[in-house]
Amino acid sequence: MNIILSNASDEPIYGQIVRQIRQSILNGEITPGHLLPSIRQLAKDLQISVITTKRAYEELEKEGLIDSVVGKGSFVSGANPQFIREQRLRLLEGTLIEAVQESRSLNMPLEELVAHIRLLYKELEGED
Structure with missing residues (x-):
């Protein structure tokens, strides 16, 4: 570690x-x-x-x-997988809040932010 x-x-x-x-x-x-x-x-x-x-x-x-x-x-801990998933979702929400705040500071419309996320998601699909 x-x-x-x-x-x-x-x-x-x-x-x-x-x-x-x-x-x-x-x-x-x-x-x-x-x-x-x-x-x-x-x-x-x-x-x-x-x-x-x-x-x-x-x-x-x-x-x-x-x-x-x-x-x-x-x-x-051997915490159940659902608990771990909820904790990870909470961390993800924090990251998404930062992304939304940054996009707003750039005056980026929601649709453009979603388009960027889709593009990144598709790019990363090939890396798995």
């Missing part, structure tokens, strides 16, 4: 960790049952406070994305 932190970001360090681990889980890069690094090991690897990594893992556990077992570690 490769986590990249930015001190220049407005996002807190624990938030950067949560976002990147969440994205890896939702994209299927790390699968249910996968053992995450221990809180101490991740803190050491990232050269940050144990408290910061603990907060990130607690946030992921609240979201139902990881399960922590005392004495064994933290594992990617």
Whole structure:
């Protein structure tokens, strides 16, 4: 698992960790049952406070994305596929909101935005 932190970001360090681990889980890069690094090991690897990594893992556990077992570690949750799909749809909606806002700033009509999305979708179909 490769986590990249930015001190220049407005996002807190624990938030950067949560976002990147969440994205890896939702994209299927790390699968249910996968053992995450221990809180101490991740803190050491990232050269940050144990408290910061603990907060990130607690946030992921609240979201139902990881399960922590005392004495064994933290594992990617075996959450049902529908839950994972809903979480991924939520992330997609955020991306689409950014695209809509950007198209509005360009005074692009909805039809033109949809045409661009269709074109990109068709281009990417051939890459699968």
